Amino acid sequence: MTRTHTTLSAAHHQRPFTGEAGRWEKERTRALRTGHLCEGTCSAARRLVLVHERTSWGWLAWAVPGDGTSPELPAQIGVLVPGATRTPRLAVRWLLRRPAHRIALAPASRASLRFSTTAVAAITLVAAPYALSRGIPVGLVMPAMLLAPLLTEHAPDRLDDRAGGHVRSVDGNAACCYLQRLAALQTYLVGAAAGSDRYELRRSAEIGHNVLWDAADLLHAHAQDTREVSAQLIGLERLMVRLADQAAQALEHIRATAASG
Incomplete structure (x- = not known):
């Protein structure tokens, strides 16, 4: 050298x-x-x-x-x-973001959920009855109530995969x-x-x-x-x-x- x-x-x-x-x-x-x-x-x-x-x-x-x-x-x-370009640089910012806080499902279990997932689930439990009382069809409220926490939990992992490219x-x-x-x-x-x-x-x-x-x-x-x-x-x-x-x-x-x- x-x-x-x-x-x-x-x-x-x-x-x-x-x-x-x-x-x-x-x-x-x-x-x-x-x-x-x-x-x-x-x-x-x-x-x-x-x-x-x-x-x-x-x-x-x-x-x-x-x-x-x-x-x-x-x-x-x-x-x-x-x-x-701008997109790859934004991908780096996403990959280096602060880690998600997770909540263990049980004291002796390794399974956990993102804190944001539990927060969204709680919000949907409150918002769903209100939406039904305003006349919004059950066929719209119930799928949204179920999908919102699932997307919150799994969407970041999908974005990680795309950013990793x-x-x-x-x-x-x-x-x-x-x-x-x-x-x-x-x-x-x-x-x-x-x-x-x-x-x-x-x-x-x-x-x-x-x-x-x-x-x-x-x-x-x-x-x-x-x-x-x-x-x-x-x-x-x-x-x-x-x-x-x-x-x-x-x-x-x-x-x-x-x-x-």
Whole structure:
């Protein structure tokens, strides 16, 4: 690996919210209060309190350690489809929303309902007699009374499935460790392009996003087994390193030109 790769890996995403002093403590406190859990969506079905760090290309989900320290490896990394329009970006916002509060059906049972489902069911129990008293046919009131709680309970899961088509996410330790390195390079490319109007820098950031997506898609398709696709992953990382080196050289040239001018 080149010097540029080593430097950038140390600069970005080795800790949550790099360069934003105090942000981790603020987000950690909020996450512990709201309890954003990773349950079932992670490969080991772990129950983790997560803090999501949003980026232009996706997100990093950091698990809150019990000892109050800052984590070094994301619990999950998600990559947004390249060239995303408004709809995919809204999909990311939906996927990273606050977790639904659930109410257990019985003390010893794992079955539960969303709090919103029970609230809608209670509202329909009150609204149904009123609607019948106003002359609305039973054939309309009763189906609506039954369907409203069902839609409230199951519609979010359907929306999760549709929103998931716009992203690729991984949560295995080996897969996250690999994507973490690529994410650091992509963040550098995005920062270099944001501070310049040079086409080659913008193009490098676009290509880098595609490389990051290809890596996440490859890991997703092979059950996050980095050994099975190691050759392809090495090729993608080498391409990303070349892009970062070229961007660094372009920035040095720009600075030298500005200084001489």
